Amino acid sequence: MATLTKEKEKRSPEKARPVKREKSKESVKKDLSPKKDLSSSYNKLKKYDGKVYTGMQIGRSHHWIYDAGDWRETKITPDLWEISYAVTKRRKGKAPEGSGVPVGTGYHWYILAHQYVEKLNANDYSTALTGLKFKLAHKRASKNKWSVSGQTQRKHLIKFLKDLIAQLESDPIPLEFEYKGDLYKGEGVPISQTCQKGICYEVDVNLNDQPMGIIRCAKSGWKMDGVNQGLVDAIGHQIFLHFE
Secondary structure (H helix, E strand, C coil), rough: CHHHHHHHHHHHHHHHHHCCCCCCHHHHHHHHCCCCCCCCCCCCCCEEECEECCCCCCCCCCEEEECCEEEEEEECCCEEEEEECCCEEECCCCCCCCCCCCCCCCCEEEEEEEEEEEEEECEEEEEEEEEEEEEEEEEEHHHHHHHHHHHHHHHHHHHHHHCCCCCHHHHCCEEEEEEEEEEEEEEECCCCCEECCCCCEEEEECCCCEEEEEEHHHHHECCCCCCCCHHHHHHHHHHHHHCC
């Protein structure tokens, strides 16, 4: 580092002045070419399981940053609590220009999740949430009315919960392996909506009696939020062997 500093001091101002370079033909051509419309893939019609949909393509992800939120809870029984949570969430990065729904659009989601909590001190807890959210209805910005009635939303929720119960009652994927000298034993419950031709591409994983979250098979390999990639690969390998 000292040698590089001395060399810099020896240079004259003329030599230190940056040299303006001519752009290559390829760079000029790239600058003049029309920019790709990133919103086109968001807004075009797509198909999944015989149904037409728009918006983000299945398999892609959002990443949100939540502000300091207001979480309230009231104990109902020894094991049952009522909860409420209000917060503003902000996109990490920016949405492609022209994509997404208009301001004022609303959604009604139903969330089923594991919340793993650990006490850090008298007043603080670490918390992690992993699970599923299911859209019951949406409200367009131009209309003050939900896409389906409250009664229909309840019917959709009942069907979703029945499907989930059937999923939980089916035989899970047994998981047992060693990773970095530690023994892991548990099971994986396939997410039935991701199963095609007897193979499931997302699995809810529980190891050593602790919920780990949902592992998913992406084009670039196995992915899992908040878990060491080496352990993710080890879990994915076990699931691969099960379906092989």
